[in-house]
Amino acid sequence: MAILFQKEVPEKGSYDIVVAGGGVAGAAAALAGARAGKTVLLLEKSTMLGGLATLGLINYFVPMCNGRGVQIIKGMAEEFLRLSIKNGYDTLPEEWRDGEPTEPTNVRYVTKYSATIFALELLNLLHNEGVDVLFDTVVAEPVMDGAACKGVICENKSGLEFYAAKMLVDATGDADLLYRAGVPTVQGRNFHTYVAHGANLQSCKLAVDTENIAKLYVQYSGGGASLYGDRHPEGMAYYTGTSSEDVNTYFVRNQIECLQKIEGDERTSRDITVLPGMAQFRTTRRIDGDYTLKNSDMFRHFDDSIAAVNDFDRRDFLYEVPYRTMIKSGYPNLITAGRTVAGEEYAWDILRVIPPAILTGQAAGNAAALAIDEGCGIDAVPVAKLQKILADQNVMIHFDDALINWDADPGRVDDNGHF
Numbered sequence: 001m002a003i004l005f006q007k008e009v010p011e012k013g014s015y016d017i018v019v020a021g022g023g024v025a026g027a028a029a030a031l032a033g034a035r036a037g038k039t040v041l042l043l044e045k046s047t048m049l050g051g052l053a054t055l056g057l058i059n060y061f062v063p064m065c066n067g068r069g070v071q072i073i074k075g076m077a078e079e080f081l082r083l084s085i086k087n088g089y090d091t092l093p094e095e096w097r098d099g100e101p102t103e104p105t106n107v108r109y110v111t112k113y114s115a116t117i118f119a120l121e122l123l124n125l126l127h128n129e130g131v132d133v134l135f136d137t138v139v140a141e142p143v144m145d146g147a148a149c150k151g152v153i154c155e156n157k158s159g160l161e162f163y164a165a166k167m168l169v170d171a172t173g174d175a176d177l178l179y180r181a182g183v184p185t186v187q188g189r190n191f192h193t194y195v196a197h198g199a200n201l202q203s204c205k206l207a208v209d210t211e212n213i214a215k216l217y218v219q220y221s222g223g224g225a226s227l228y229g230d231r232h233p234e235g236m237a238y239y240t241g242t243s244s245e246d247v248n249t250y251f252v253r254n255q256i257e258c259l260q261k262i263e264g265d266e267r268t269s270r271d272i273t274v275l276p277g278m279a280q281f282r283t284t285r286r287i288d289g290d291y292t293l294k295n296s297d298m299f300r301h302f303d304d305s306i307a308a309v310n311d312f313d314r315r316d317f318l319y320e321v322p323y324r325t326m327i328k329s330g331y332p333n334l335i336t337a338g339r340t341v342a343g344e345e346y347a348w349d350i351l352r353v354i355p356p357a358i359l360t361g362q363a364a365g366n367a368a369a370l371a372i373d374e375g376c377g378i379d380a381v382p383v384a385k386l387q388k389i390l391a392d393q394n395v396m397i398h399f400d401d402a403l404i405n406w407d408a409d410p411g412r413v414d415d416n417g418h419f
């Protein structure tokens with residue numbers, strides 16, 4: 001049974017670029033669009049920027065180097081990493097404190113950061129650079145004219161509102177906008193993982209002894225499955241994260257398990273200070289893009305690369321991200337960025353983590369602005385021009401062949417990209 005629902009919705013604004021979702025990818029896309037001189041509206045359903053990287057308590061920039069001392073991931077990912085620790089703690093290795101090391105090193109370029117301070121910094125940055133940020137606003141439905149999207153219907157305290165846009169970036173992490181616009185998408189799978197943050201008396205003492213607040217935090221878990229699915233309960237279905245039932249089951253089960261795990265501890269010896277404010281799903285839904293990156297694409301150059309990225313878990317492995325992983329031909333003003341770009345199996349993992357998500361966001365914002373300037377569809381932007389713009393913004397477009405190591409350790413990933 002279904003009902004037909006009709007309502008007149010006020011148009012609250014009209015923008016060059018509307019970005020749905022204010023995670024790191026959406027923040028980067030919005031910033032890039034604004035820096036290119038466009039009017040940009042960023043719509044975020046929660047009450048802070050950063051998505052999984054802040055609200056989701058995933059406060060760790062995975063490696064941005066090749067594991068031999070060469071920085072691969074730069075551009076806005078470098079800018080955001082430095083921003084995340086500007087006024088908050090870090091765990092940056094000494095070798096990378098002042099930029100790329102002059103000597104080769106196996107120490108990787110990583111850091112933890114304060115999730116909340118990073119969220120504040122992101123808002124401050126976007127606000128100062130002219131992005132309109134609208135919190136507590138869910139992007140509900142695209143309004144389509146054939147394959148072109150005229151704008152989005154949103155739901156917030158004011159009720160339903162319409163925002164018109166020339167170009168739209170889906171940075172929802174779940175490809176909600178694309179899916180509802182009819183763009184082909186692919187479903188992922190997710191293990192039983194749930195991490196909360198807290199402190200205990202030992203960690204407090206360590207923080208005081210070392211005079212470093214970074215030592216204060218410890219993790220509490222509900223479901224404790226790893227990236228590779230270790231400890232995923234036997235027989236339990238994987239989460240898709242794309243239905244309300246699935247998301248709700250995830251929260252109910254994990255929050256109860258989280259409580260069960262601390263029962264029996266001395267209750268005055270520790271506290272859980274914050275629960276994740278969004279589901280910690282890695283791969284829910286992504287675009288079925290014009291190209292799908294494969295694990296076997298390691299060390300492969302692409303003519304339409306918008307960024308070189310390194311594997312976060314395996315030293316030496318390098319990839320390039322084709323522009324085609326972010327678009328679907330035939331949809332002239334929809335593009336995606338972040339954990340929704342097209343990669344298969346482990347290659348999806350390569351693309352979705354924080355630094356590459358920022359780079360695809362940066363590319364999406366620039367591509368949207370370029371499409372407006374060129375008067376073309378987002379599926380027809382002159383890629384050479386986009387590459388030049390990104391290179392001028394310090395993005396490495398192609399990796400140097402001298403960095404290729406065909407004998408690199410494949411770790412737990414097999415030839416087909418499975419683990």
Ligand SMILES: Cc1cc2nc3c(=O)[nH]c(=O)nc-3n(C[C@H](O)[C@H](O)[C@H](O)COP(=O)(O)OP(=O)(O)OC[C@H]3O[C@@H](n4cnc5c(N)ncnc54)[C@H](O)[C@@H]3O)c2cc1C
Binds near residue numbers: 046173337
């Ligand atoms: C358990 C786990 C561990 C991880 N560990 C690491 C790690 O250690 N290091 C690392 O670099 N990466 C890690 N990642 C991956 C990384 O955190 C994410 O892939 C990355 O942050 C994704 O960014 P995003 O901007 O694409 O999406 P998201 O962070 O998902 O942001 C999407 C944003 O869109 C908003 N949104 C969604 N739907 C709507 C809507 N309809 N309307 C309005 N707003 C909407 C959300 O509220 C959110 O703010 C991990 C992920 C998980 C789940």
